[in-house]
Amino acid sequence: MDFDVIVIGGGPVGENVAWRTAAGGLSTAMVEKELVGGECSYWACMPSKALLRSGHALAAAQRVKGVVGGSLDAAAVLERRTGFTSNWDDSGQVQWAESENIHVLRGNGEVTGEREVTVRGADGxxxxxxxxxxVVCTGSVPKMPPLDGIGDTPVWTSREATSxxxxxxxxxVLGGGVVGVEMAQAWARLGSQVKLVVSGDRPLPKMEDFVGPLVAEGLQADGVEVLLNGRASSIKPGELTLQDGRTVRGxxxxxxxxxxxxxxxAKPLTIDDSGLVSGVDGRWLYAAGDVTGRALLTxxxxxxxxxxxxxxxxxSRGFEPKERSAGQAWADHVAVPQVVFTDPEVAFVGHTxxxxxAAGRDVKVVDLDIAVAGSSLHADGYKGRTRxxxxxxxxxxxGVxxxxxxxAELLHSxxxxxxxxVTVDRLWHAVPAYPTISExxxxxxxxxxL
Structure with missing residues (x-):
């Protein structure tokens, strides 16, 4: 039962590793305990964005004069979402893997020795x-806060929220991070009465300081009640109690x-840029994705x-990956792009x-409202900001x-x-098309x- 490469985890990260090695001629097995395609395909990226998209499209249309009426059909939105998850059926993903010469092993995979993986499945x-x-690509799991009553209270995590x-x-919604703000808006637009509890003074606190207030304003416009400085102390079915005595019910x-x-x-595996796990002799154990703690993004x-x-x-061919080559994930340190798919959207890359x-750089910061011909055509009363x-x-x-x-479509540039x-002097000659928001x-x- 030998393979050249064994990948533990059949989500998008594991699929990419397995595809790469199998395409290069190495016999490759991929172990998955749930659904091939992983969290992103069934409980995160795809279903969450599908839940958001219909509301965004309607809101965009209503911001342009000449559009009259319109409403969301919640059942149809949920049906469309389910279509993107293939109704939580991974047979199509399995067929793809097998067509790429990837051997799919069903069960829970565990490293039990040097170059050894034990798979525990239905057949033993x-x-x-x-x-x-x-290669360990087991991803991440929700972090539960230490609240009184958390173990006895049925709650939603991101999985329930998207399915x-x-x-x-x-x-x-307890938490003002990406999942919290996206799901608050998605369900509010579908008709739920939503309250968002944020522990600090703004949502998305790790981003630039103007981001959270603008997103909170967008949520409030959709009827979301945003409770700031709301540190939770206890929880019970249908009720969350905050440290300041406020009670939030739903x-x-x-x-x-x-x-x-x-x-x-629950600790990350420390890796170098080629994915080798630190502290393991023999250069055989690798990791990628959320499990490394580098950037929890698909x-x-x-x-x-x-x-x-x-x-x-x-x-395997006797070569060492060269610095900044395709065999090193060096961009993790300088340019991690992220989009928060709320309305307004947030698109961010690099450093704040x-x-x-804090890193000792001599920086100049340019702040602007997004107010160009392209934005005014895009929506009446367009409101945006950039740094x-x-x-x-x-x-x-x-950082941008x-x-x-x-x-979001501005982010890749x-x-x-x-x-x-690219220097700012050279960027001056990258002429943006008119009339677009890219101006x-x-x-x-x-x-x-300049």
Missing amino acids: ETVYRARHAV AREVPDSLV SHILVATGRVPATKD HQGKYQGRAVGTAILER AEEAR MVVDERTRTLV TFVGQDV ATVAIVGE VWLRMLESYG
Whole structure:
């Protein structure tokens, strides 16, 4: 029962590793205990964005004069969401894997020795060995807060929030991170009475300081009650009690207080840029994705997976991955893009101004409202904001943030600029098309002083 490579975890990260090594001629097995395709396909990225999209489309139409009426059909939105999950059936994903010469092993995989993986499934326990590499891609799981009563209270996590078959009468969302704000807006627009409990003074506190207030304003416009500085102390069915004595009630409670790596001790596996796990002799154990704690984002995990697969292939052929090559996930350190699919959207890449200064950089910050011909055509009364953070020593971008309707499509240009270390002087000659929202790039560079 030997393979060249054994990947534990059949989500998008594991799929990318397995595809890369199998395509390179290495016999590859992929172990999955639930559904091939993982969290993103069935309980996270795809269903959550499907729940949001219909409401965004309706709101966008209503912001343009000449559109009259319109409403959401909640049942149809949920049906569309279910279509994106293939009704939680992974047979199509399994067929794809097998067509790519990836052997799918059903069960719970565990590293039980050097180059050894034990799979415990419905048919019992089987031990497999890897000639070249074992790759851990087990992802992450919801982090439960230490609240009185949490163990006795049925709550929603992100899984229930994205797979629910009916709209809850009322929903309390605990947590002002990405999952919290996205699900608060999705269910509010589908007809639920939603209350969002945020522990600090704004949602999305790790992003630039203007982001959270703009997102909170968008949520409130959809009827979400946003409770700031709301640290929870206890929970029971239908009721959340805050430390300041406030009581928040709802028919359902979504706990969205973060995620932790899916390891035995909930601690991340430390890796180098090629994915090798630190402290393991023999250079055979790799990891990628959420389990590394580097960037809990599907696209970044897939990027790491491609790097790991490439590194394994190169080492199997006697070569070492070169610095900043496809076998090293070095962009993890400089340009991690992220989109929060609320309305307004948030699109961010690189470092915040605060992070850049803390790292000792001499930075110049350019803040602007998004007010160009393209935005005014896009929506009547378009409201948005952007920030550009420039390293003055190198005259290159180290961080860019956009907030506004449909700004996600602006993000890749910022990512390319940061990864490519393009100077602001060269960016001046990247002429944005008129009339598009991208013209805000010209306004940012003008404000910078070019």
